[in-house]
Amino acid sequence: MQNVNSIQRVHIQLSAQSFKYVFFNTENKILTSGAIPLQHQDLRQWEAVISGNPWEQAYNVPVYIYVWNPLFTIVPASFYDDALKVSSLELVMGQLKHQHVFAKPILSNMYLQAVPYIFEQFFTSRFKHLHWIGIPEFYLNFLSSKSTQQTAISISWHEHLLTLTAVNKQQLLFCNSYQAKDDTEALYYILFVKQHVLQSYTIGSIYLFGDELTVLKSSLVNYFKNTAFHSAVANSAMSNHKMEHHVSIELLTLHPCV
Numbered sequence: 001m002q003n004v005n006s007i008q009r010v011h012i013q014l015s016a017q018s019f020k021y022v023f024f025n026t027e028n029k030i031l032t033s034g035a036i037p038l039q040h041q042d043l044r045q046w047e048a049v050i051s052g053n054p055w056e057q058a059y060n061v062p063v064y065i066y067v068w069n070p071l072f073t074i075v076p077a078s079f080y081d082d083a084l085k086v087s088s089l090e091l092v093m094g095q096l097k098h099q100h101v102f103a104k105p106i107l108s109n110m111y112l113q114a115v116p117y118i119f120e121q122f123f124t125s126r127f128k129h130l131h132w133i134g135i136p137e138f139y140l141n142f143l144s145s146k147s148t149q150q151t152a153i154s155i156s157w158h159e160h161l162l163t164l165t166a167v168n169k170q171q172l173l174f175c176n177s178y179q180a181k182d183d184t185e186a187l188y189y190i191l192f193v194k195q196h197v198l199q200s201y202t203i204g205s206i207y208l209f210g211d212e213l214t215v216l217k218s219s220l221v222n223y224f225k226n227t228a229f230h231s232a233v234a235n236s237a238m239s240n241h242k243m244e245h246h247v248s249i250e251l252l253t254l255h256p257c258v
Contacts, residue, residue: 150204
């Protein structure tokens, strides 16, 4: 019989402002969760937390790190050259200093994501089975199973970074992010993409990730007729655990996108 206190996997989300984490046990229940603020890439607080329990038990279990930053791009697989992945991302983002770039295949394309070397080295030295996942990559994997008939869209808004992805029958239509400082800017960007990129597609479903979009839903309904809106929520994993911190839906999702 499996020990319910044993760690099965760890999910971590990295952003410019914080490091959030969730530990799952062998029954996909949450053992513990938390958040550590980040200031000026000072990792001393992280060191203090990770040096104790239950982190010391996580060395040999899968650790999934979701990277939340705008330094990503999509390259058609037919044009992709792994030796040029850094320069390919720099063509879009400008010169990247002190950044580790990882690449993943997704929907006949290659997804490129940068993460600061200081973070990559910090986690690589501590965990044996490390998996890097870009937040847009997560959404594209999520939508790939939701867009079998009509176009499906995901919208998330976290720390002012609005991310919108659209998939139609396993075809990537759109994947980008935008710094939206308020509700008006977020709504304007979403409607701009609808009008100029997705105007010829029938949008069947829109998945909203995060509480920040609750206030926008009533406005979006007016512009997306005959569209089903879904709040992307985790399943019963939260039922046994009082969340001490606001933990993102990406961390609570129980089907890692790798």
